[in-house]
Amino acid sequence: MDWCIKMTTAPGTPCKAFHSLVLxxxxxxxxxxxxxxxxxxxxxxxxxxxxxxDKVSTWIMAGTTRLAQLVG
Known part of the structure; x- marks a missing residue:
């Protein structure tokens, strides 16, 4: 749980993108x-x-730019 909180509150981490990746x-x-x-x-x-x-790449091609920043 601490890791998740650190990831979503770290400066520069796109919170929505992180949640999308987890889901x-x-x-x-x-x-x-x-x-x-x-x-x-x-x-x-x-x-x-x-x-x-492959699914992450598909989501990135579909326009989830913050996800691209997160996994970049």
Whole structure:
């Protein structure tokens, strides 16, 4: 919890972008968890990381400039 508070209150950290990134990662991990639990299909960890990075890139191309600053 302390880490999250530090990240959202640090000077220069775009708060909305940080929250968007957290939600994006949580959503992808949740979908992977459901896939493993209900369909017995799971991605390798590095593939899941690549999928998350691809989603972040897609969001950045869609215009979330502050997210680009955060992960830049």
């Amino acid at each position: 994006l990662v949580a959503w992808e991990v949740w979908k992977e968890r459901n896939s493993r639990t209900f369909r017995h299909l799971g991605l390798p960890t590095l593939t899941l990381f690549a999928k998350i990075k």
